Amino acid sequence: MKKLSVWQVVLLLTMISACKSAESQKEWCVPEMFLAPSNFISGNSRDTNFDEPEEGGGPTLFFPAEYLAERVSGYEATVESSGGSTLKQPMHVSISSKAYKATTFEANQAWRLTEGVPLYSSSSKDEFGWDVFVKGTSHDYSFWGQCYDDFEGGFTCMRTFEHAGEYLTYNVDKVNVHSYTGIDELLGEKVAEWRCK
Amino acid sequence: MPANLSISQQARNALAERDLERFWELRMEKRDPVARIGYALWVSSAEKLKRTIEGGDPVYWNHRGYAYWDAMARSTVVNIAVGLERGGFRGSFIETRDKIREIGLKVARWHAIYVNHDYQNNIGRVPGQLSLQQMADYHHQVFREFNIPADFYGGTWLRSVPDPVELSVYGHLYCHDCDTPRGYKGIGQ
Structure with missing residues (x-):
């Protein structure tokens, strides 16, 4: 069998890597208006103090406030x-291939985040971020996301949920937390729609 | 070994007290790269900033001196003020200054949220250290909350100039490594 030269090996490897890259570029077909500008930044080549972006996952999506208010019941723009x-109240949505970590929920220390939605935390209110859990119909608790005190009587949350094997995380203000099921549903639909066919 | 970049109790307290100088000073002590411009923006005296940069690690300051970071801070303030105006805000000098401070507080809070999220979930190479992309996301979030056009972050108010040229001329605002849209890999094409 004929041996390959070093250059032929390099060429072959380059072709394989080009195929892989073309493959990953085909994964998402997101209309440009829904892409966060950060998708157009690459690397940190000239300032090594910054971290490298996370590998895997998808692009960061952006939803204008008015778009959400028109489609999600009760969402305030x-x-x-x-x-x-x-x-x-626009929204950035990140798509990750890995599940996020949460602390264990301690039902005996639980406090309710706000009225109207079954969201609870057992984190100390003095902590910077509170792990938040949603109470199910059979009184079970599952991880919902994290919320943060805004020190002005309100809070902001980073909701994380699984959709088709990926983890979507978005920001939501206290005022719109009660709309999270509608938001989840809309995002799930859009993510499925924007997968390249 | 890299410093523990999590949000400390003191940093949380500084946010609660709306003390931006202290918040960014604490982040700077942890070598958070975003703290360089944050501190330069909110430090109470030019002399203090000068001393901090001159006495600091040149690698952390990306081998740039006081003049560079001071210019970055000044141009950032101008950029936000013009961005507010473009977004429809009309106010006196004092009202504009107060609005910029409100934006500064929001940015600091979002920065802390992103850092905490990154730290807890081991995102990237160093837990708690953000990438330029993460930093851009929360800045755009805050800018849009205040109706500042998105291209005012890491960009310029000269909207008539084509984007790639804008980035090469003014892209140094915070984001001196912002690339042109050519770098994007996610969209299917």
Whole structure:
């Protein structure tokens, strides 16, 4: 059998890697208006103080506040800040292939996040982030996401849920937390729709 | 061994007290790269910033001196002020200054949330150390909350200039390694 030269091996490896890269580029067909600008940043070549981006997963999606308010029941496109600003409520959604870690839920230390949704935490309120769990119909608790005190009487959350083997994480303000099932449903539909056929 | 980049109780307290200088100073002590511009923006005196940079590790400061980071901070303030105006905000000098501070507090809070999320979930190479992409995401989130056009982050207010040129000329705002859209790998094409 004929031996391959070093250059032929390099060429072969390059072709294999090009195929893999073309494959991954075919995974997502997201309309450009729903892509976060961060998707257009590559590497940290000239400043090694920054971390490398996470490998795997998908692009970061962006949903304008008005788009969400039109499609998700009860979603409010704006909230009022304590500083008197009217803040829009757009959403960045990251897609990861790995599950996020959560602490164990301690039912005897549980406190309710807010009225109207069955979300509870057993984290100390003095901690920077609170692991939040949703109470199921059979009184079981499953990880919902993390919430953070805004030190002004409100909070912001990073909701994480699994969809078709991937983990979607999005930001949501206290005002819109009660709409999370509608948001999950919309995001699940969009992620499925934007997989290249 | 890299420093523990998690959000400390002191940093949480600084956020609660709305003390941006202290928050970024604490993050700087942990060699958080975003803290360089955060501290330069909110430090109470130019002399303090100068001393910090001159006495610091040149690698952490990306081999850039006081003049560079001071210019970055100044141009950031101008950029946000112009971005607010483009987004429809009309206010006096004092009102604009207060609004920029409100944006600064939001950015700091989102930074802490992203760091915490990154730290707890071991994202990337170093837990708690953000990538440029993560940093861009929360800045865009805050800018859009305040109706500042997204291209004001890491970009410029000269909207008539084509994007790749904008990035090469003004892309140094925070994001001196921002690439052009050519770098994007996610979309199917």
